[in-house]
Amino acid sequence: MGNDRFIELVSKKLTNEISSEESEELQHCLNSDAINRRDFEFLNIYWNSNDTEFADNALAFQKIKSKIKDQEPEPAAISVSKRSYLYVWRAAAAFILLAGCSWLFYSRFVTQHDNSLAATRNIWQNKNTAKREKSTIVLTDGTRITLNSQSILKYPAVFTGKTREVYLSGEAFFDVHKDHKHPFIIHTEKMNIRVLGTAFNVKSYPNDPQSETTLIRGTIEVTLDDRPSDRIILKPSEKLIVKNGLFKTVRQNAAKLSPAETSSGMQYVLTTFTRLQQDDSTVIETSWTQNKFIFRDENFSTLAGRMERWYGVDIKFKNDALKLYRFSGIFEKESINQALDALRMTEDFNYKIKNSTIYIY
Numbered sequence: 001m002g003n004d005r006f007i008e009l010v011s012k013k014l015t016n017e018i019s020s021e022e023s024e025e026l027q028h029c030l031n032s033d034a035i036n037r038r039d040f041e042f043l044n045i046y047w048n049s050n051d052t053e054f055a056d057n058a059l060a061f062q063k064i065k066s067k068i069k070d071q072e073p074e075p076a077a078i079s080v081s082k083r084s085y086l087y088v089w090r091a092a093a094a095f096i097l098l099a100g101c102s103w104l105f106y107s108r109f110v111t112q113h114d115n116s117l118a119a120t121r122n123i124w125q126n127k128n129t130a131k132r133e134k135s136t137i138v139l140t141d142g143t144r145i146t147l148n149s150q151s152i153l154k155y156p157a158v159f160t161g162k163t164r165e166v167y168l169s170g171e172a173f174f175d176v177h178k179d180h181k182h183p184f185i186i187h188t189e190k191m192n193i194r195v196l197g198t199a200f201n202v203k204s205y206p207n208d209p210q211s212e213t214t215l216i217r218g219t220i221e222v223t224l225d226d227r228p229s230d231r232i233i234l235k236p237s238e239k240l241i242v243k244n245g246l247f248k249t250v251r252q253n254a255a256k257l258s259p260a261e262t263s264s265g266m267q268y269v270l271t272t273f274t275r276l277q278q279d280d281s282t283v284i285e286t287s288w289t290q291n292k293f294i295f296r297d298e299n300f301s302t303l304a305g306r307m308e309r310w311y312g313v314d315i316k317f318k319n320d321a322l323k324l325y326r327f328s329g330i331f332e333k334e335s336i337n338q339a340l341d342a343l344r345m346t347e348d349f350n351y352k353i354k355n356s357t358i359y360i361y
Helices: 003-014 020-032 034-047 052-071 080-121 284-290 300-311 320-324 336-344
Strands: 124-128 135-138 144-147 152-156 164-175 184-187 191-195 199-204 210-217 220-224 227-234 238-243 247-252 257-263 267-272 293-299 314-317 326-331 351-354 357-360
Touching: 003 020, 003 034, 020 034, 164 284, 191 199, 191 210, 199 284, 210 220, 210 284, 227 238, 227 267, 284 293, 293 300, 300 314, 300 320, 300 326, 300 336, 314 320, 326 336, 336 351
Parallel strands: 164 184, 247 267, 314 357
Antiparallel strands: 124 152, 135 144, 144 164, 152 164, 164 199, 184 191, 191 220, 199 210, 210 238, 220 227, 238 267, 247 257, 293 326, 351 357
């Protein structure tokens, strides 16, 4: 069947002027051709639409339909030339239908797709890790992030605009996909870190006395929340420590220490990261990504907080003096009991475990 005949049958079908024979002919056309079925579906959706945005097209079709009726004599008296004349009007009506259908498809389906994509771009997602849990995710730009236990990462479903921004509470290791035109920015409670493409660790738990960022490769720029105009540039192997209270701002390197004035408020120390041993490539600050729990000259209070996240327990001190004990060591596959027994070998304390709570006394 030719396309002209199909258009004529569809026009009659939609205007309820189709005969039973023509209806069977149209049905056969639809059954035998998937493209015809698609076109008929779009035409039917358009014709039955009540949207005002299509009112002009519908009105034009009605006018043409009226002209068709005005031009139609009795069936026996229709000449070949008049049949051709009537067909032109029907073809014109079908053309308006097809044009309206095309607009409907674009406005309804394409616009809905664009709106859906725009909505997706505005959606923020949260990734949470519980105690004893680690998780790795890859963002849409290719950036790979490993979350340590009890951490929260907030990030957009799709990056848009001139920057790529995420929010972190807890600890994470970032391997940022390089994109000089769209800097990557991490917001934490105390600092904001701006990068182009690099690998580094960020530790910023809400209840910890200090926050840290450790650079493995590349370059990052850090600003403190209470001093946004100050820009701290980190180079590979450097670590920034930020804390509240009375603190000295210093920069440490292999040659010398450059002290700054002591003052109150948010202060920082810029130093180098710590290797487990001089001939070992293990970096203590990122060792958790290798399932190693390393601590060096750490007070018991701070160590207990890390052990809570690592082992999924709560630790309570019945004697505050015990919080001042200092420990160094490394745990990998040890249980919580084995870890505490190892600590007891260097300092005198006792512990009792009740459900998931450990009491130190």
